[in-house]
Amino acid sequence: MTIRVLHVASELYPLLKTGGLADVTGALPAALVEQGADARLLLPGFGPVVEGLEDLRPVARLERTFGAPDATLELGRLPGGGLPVYLIRADAFYARGGNPYLDAQQVPYGDNAQRFALLGWAAAQLALRIDPDWSPQVVHAHDWHAGLAPAYLRAAARERGLAPGADVARSVFTIHNLAYQGVFPAHQFASLGLPADFFDMSGVEFYGQLSFLKAGLYYADRITTVSPTYAREIQTLAHGGGLEGLLRARAHDLTGILNGVDHAVWNPATDTSIAARYTPTRLTGKLRCKTALQARFQVAQKHDALLFGVVSRLTEQKGLDLLLAVVPEIVSRGGQLVVLGTGDATLEQGFSRVAHAHPESVAIELGFDETLAHAIVAGADVVAVPSRFEPCGLTQLYALAYGALPLVHCVGGLADTVVDASLENLADDLATGFVFERFEPRGMTAAIRRAFALHARHRDWRATQQRAMRSNFGWAASAQQYMALYRELA
Incomplete structure (x- = not known):
């Protein structure tokens, strides 16, 4: 039986991307089609989406x-006869320059609740055969932007006198963060046009406010969420964000289903954007x-420097x-660090100061460039992903595919995808990167020291690179798990 599934989200690579969500929605539906699903997407009609689709x-x-x-x-369709994509054309809501949310x-737009309620409601209308x-x-539904879609479906079922579980369409909600x-x-x-009793602790109410994410949950x-470890973590007080009780109850x-790598986009054997x-x-x-990469960031041209x-x-x-606190450890050992990103002003300034103090070893570019x-x-030898928490993480998966050994904190999807280069794991041909347990400078410094030690053993380093590159984190396995879930529901 072919399963008809509608993905509802706010971003889609390559049309509009502010984070990893776009990479997922750009790859998962296509992987599901390869598994036999009839998959489509629904997006707000942001300018880049309207401009990027064909045959609207x-x-x-x-x-x-x-x-x-x-x-x-x-x-419409993605270019080149790609996946069908529905969009909501509401220019007053979505035809705004710059960031889709801010x-x-x-500052978040004052009408974001209405902008994304329309997204969830339109998803329910598609389930009610508006097409x-x-x-x-x-x-x-993906993340809070689409969180009201399951609520509107439940409301529609109740309006039609259907029992819970006999909804017009069944619903899946994925927590990306x-x-x-x-x-x-x-x-x-x-x-929002939801039944009055939906504003309740057993509903969308959240500490006296309204939560789209809670509506989805x-x-x-x-x-679903995007790694098995994160699925366990969010049921705890430390990582549950006030929703751990609801998550434990459900x-x-x-x-937890791991995200994957789109090897059509991230593959060093075919990537035309690299040197x-x-x-x-x-x-x-x-x-x-x-x-x-050293030339691009104007750091010293040293082929034997360990480049983070x-x-x-x-x-x-x-x-x-x-x-930032452990950069001196990298520099003092002869390593280098290049940073691409933007965010907190204090961190931007901190990395800029270090780069100014060590121009041969450290460089930063503020912004984002795919x-x-x-x-x-x-170009990096090591890619650092030291997140306090990380639902899945895609950067470490891309790093594995490119033989840039990830250096990660042992949380969420990072714990599920990177194997530390301990002596035991190296001996058992398991190591693919560097993992630290405690989120503190001492723990990260020890991982950095392991990276330098392994880099000095050229044969072991090369073997670990090759093992990392052969790790299989493509979308096929994840798509199979989603298909099994859809079949249970449908």
């Missing part, structure tokens, strides 16, 4: 607009990538304050 045509006028003058549902002062030619059996919860003032609930038929509905292509058996191209790379939001969640991100992962 109107499907239906949306009767509820949540305050926008008008809203229509359109259907205004020019980096006479196609309707989903499963609505798969529990730290972002879509919390709004309680008075905005009235604008409470009303979805099944919940533990039997919660599954030279290479494979596990022919690694000479990686050294050329390293030389090109960072591609990240510069935030404390990503552990960049810890990395091509430069590929160049860093291809």
Whole structure:
């Protein structure tokens, strides 16, 4: 049986990306199609999405607009005859320049609740056959932006007198990062068009406010998150963000499924955006990538210097304050560090000061550039991902594929994907990177020292690089797990 599944999200690579969510929505539906699913996507009609789709045509006028003058549902395709994508054309909501969530002062838009309620409501309308030619059996909502989709489905089922579990379509809600919860003032609930009793502790109410994320967690038929370890962590007080009780209560509905790597985009053997292509058996191209990266960041051209790379939001969640504290360890041992990212002003200034003090060893570029991100992962010897918490992490997966050994904190998906280069793991041919347990300078410094020690043993380093590159974190295995989940529901 072919499963019809609608993915509902706010971003999609390569059209619009602010983080890893876009990489997932850009790769997972295509992987599901290869497994036999009939997958489509629904997105807000942000400018880059409207401009990037082909063959757009109107499907239906949306009767509820949540305050926008008008809203229509359109259907197009990704370029080159790719996946079908529905978009919501509501220019008053979505045709805004810059960041899709924040205004020019980096403040969330005051109507974000209405903008993303429209996304969830439109998903439910598709399940209710607003498009006479196609309707989903499963609505798969991603992160808080789509969190109201399961609530609208539940409300529609109740309106039709259907029992819970007999919804028009079944729903899956995926937590990509529990730290972002879509919390709004309680008075905005009235604008959402949900039944009054949905604003309840057993519903969307969250400490006197309204939470889109909680709506997804409470009303979805099944919940997934993006790694097995993170699925366990979010049921604890330390990582649950105030929702650990609900998550523990729904533990039997919660599954951790690792994200994957889109090898059509991230593959050093075919990547045209890097200085030279290479494979596990022919690694000479990686050294050329390293030389090109040192030139790009204007650090010393030393082929034997251990080069650390960072591609990240510069935030404390990503552990960049810890990395900043241990930069002297890298520099004193003759290593180098290149950083690409933007975020907290104090971290931007901190890395800029270190780069100014050690121009031959440390460099930073503020901002984000997809091509430069590929160049860093291809040219670095080590990619640092020292996150305080990390639901899955994609950077370490890209680093593994490119033979840039990840240096990670042992949390979430980082713990699930990187094996520490301890003596035992090296002896058993298991090591793929460097893992530290305690989030403190001492723990990270010890991992850095292991990296320098392994780098000095050239044969062991090369063997570990090759093992990392042969790690299989493609989307096929993850897509199989999602398909099994959909079949249970549908």
